[in-house]
Amino acid sequence: MTAKTPARIGILTVSDRASAGIYEDISGKAIESTLGEYLNSPWQSVYRLVPDERDQIEAALIELVDKEQCCLVVTTGGTGPAKRDVTPEATEAVCDRMMPGFGELMRMESLKYVPTAILSRQTAGLRGNSLIINLPGKPKAIRQCLDAVFPAVPYCIDLMEGPFLECDETVIKPFRPKK
Ligand SMILES: Nc1ncnc2c1ncn2[C@@H]1O[C@H](COP(=O)(O)OP(=O)(O)OP(=O)(O)O)[C@@H](O)[C@H]1O
Ligand SMILES: Nc1nc2c(c(=O)[nH]1)N[C@H]1C(S)=C(S)[C@@H](COP(=O)(O)O)O[C@H]1N2
Numbered sequence: 001m002t003a004k005t006p007a008r009i010g011i012l013t014v015s016d017r018a019s020a021g022i023y024e025d026i027s028g029k030a031i032e033s034t035l036g037e038y039l040n041s042p043w044q045s046v047y048r049l050v051p052d053e054r055d056q057i058e059a060a061l062i063e064l065v066d067k068e069q070c071c072l073v074v075t076t077g078g079t080g081p082a083k084r085d086v087t088p089e090a091t092e093a094v095c096d097r098m099m100p101g102f103g104e105l106m107r108m109e110s111l112k113y114v115p116t117a118i119l120s121r122q123t124a125g126l127r128g129n130s131l132i133i134n135l136p137g138k139p140k141a142i143r144q145c146l147d148a149v150f151p152a153v154p155y156c157i158d159l160m161e162g163p164f165l166e167c168d169e170t171v172i173k174p175f176r177p178k179k
Contacts, residue, residue, distance in 0.1 A: 005042075005163065006042040006043050006044045007039075007041065007042070007043040007044075007071055007072075007157075007162070007163040007165060008043070008044055008045075008046055008068060008069055008070045008071065009035060009043055009044070009045055009046070009070055009071065009072045009073070009074070010045075010046045010047075010048070010061075010064035010065070010068060010070035010072070010073035010074070010130075011028050011031045011032055011045050011046070011047045011048070011073075011074055011076075012028075012047075012048045012049075012050070012057070012060050012061065012064065012073060012074070012075040012076075013025045013027060013028035013047075013048070013049045013050070013075075013076050013077060014050055014051070014052055014057055014075060014076065014077040014078035014087050014137070015027075015049070015051070015052070015076075015077045015078075015137060016051045016052050016084065018049060018077075019049050019050055019051045020051070025049055026139040027076040027077065027135075027137055027138070027139045027141075027142055028047060028049065028076060030076075030139050030142040030143065031074050031076060031135070031142055031146070032045050032047075034142060034143055034146050035074075035146075037168065037171050037172075038146075038150060038167050038168065038171055038172045039165060039166070039167060039168070040166045040167055040168050041163070041164065041165055041166040043165075046064055046068045046070055048060045048063075048064065052077070052078045052084040052085065052086060052087075053086075054086045054089060054090045054093075057075075057078070057086065057087055057090035057091075058090045058093055058094050061073060061075075061090065061091065061094045061127070061132060062094055062127075064130075065094075065127045065128055065130040065132070066127075066128065070130055071129065071130055071131070071157050071160070071162035071163055072130065072131050072132075072133070072153065072157060072162075073130060073131070073132045073133070074132075074133050074135060074146075075087055075091070075132065075133070075134045075135065076134075076135045076136065076137055076141075076142060077136070077137030078137065079120045079121050079122040079134050079135075079136050079137070080119050080120060080121070080136070080137075081119055081121070085121070087122075087134050088121045088122065088123045088134060091123055091124075091125055091132055091134055092123065092125060094125075094127050094132075095125030095126055095127050095132060096125075096126055096127055096128070097125060097126045098123060098124070098125040098126075099123075099124040099125055099126060099131070099156075100123065100124075101124075102122075102123065102124035102133055102149050103120075103121070103122045103123040103124060103134070105148050105149055106120070106122055106135070106145040106148055106149055107120060107122070108148075109144060109145065109147075109148035110136075110141065110144055110145060110148075112144075113140070113144055120136045120141075122134040122135060122136060122145070124149075126160065129160045129161060129162055130160070130162075131153065131156050131157060131160065133149065133153075147172065150167075150172050150174070151172060151173055151174050151175050152174075152175065153165070153174070154166075154167065154174040154176065155174065155175060155176045155177070158176065
């Protein structure tokens with residue numbers, strides 16, 4: 001991929017009420033604006049909004065990775081203990097390998113903000129050449145979680161032979177171990 005080819009990043013909101021138009025999808029927008037602040041290299045978002053239905057979440061993830069060629073997919077919602085919360089199961093079902101460190105770190109960081117951080121079963125995994133990361137549904141959780149894990153994301157995508165993501169280092173500092 002050349003430097004000029006924009007990286008494609010999937011944003012998948014999983015919400016019964018946002019998908020029914022009962023409320024605006026603030027969390028999906030927060031992912032887009034946060035990534036916009038982080039990234040200096042060209043990128044474009046590919047957005048999907050689905051209810052908390054496992055088959056629809058899996059289908060959207062597969063489409064974002066396999067057809068839309070997203071190197072990164074960030075989901076929001078459906079990670080809690082409520083009966084309809086199945087985003088982590090859908091993520092695991094479509095991934096080849098899991099990346100449990102992402103969920104561990106996000107929960108640990110989130111505990112600084114809310115004691116209910118441990119209620120999120122958020123995880124991450126790899127499908128093909130793409131990294132999928134789950135975030136909780138609450139709009140405030142987006143920045144709290146992404147700030148914690150994003151420094152490791154560009155190098156993860158390098159290792160999967162994806163596009164070279166460059167960041168505004170006054171906002172977020174990616175870490176790439178020296179070769
Ligand atoms: N995409 C979103 N945009 C705006 N607010 C949201 C969004 N997702 C969740 N929220 C807010 O965060 C709260 C907790 O999120 P949670 O994912 O547990 O919602 P929920 O009860 O499963 O409902 P739903 O699936 O209908 O969004 C919601 O009650 C709502 O106020
Ligand atoms: N950073 C952060 N993490 C958070 C929260 C939050 O407000 N901020 N909310 C918690 C709560 S109350 C729940 S129930 C779980 C699951 O949320 P979800 O079902 O919307 O994904 O995320 C948890 N993690």
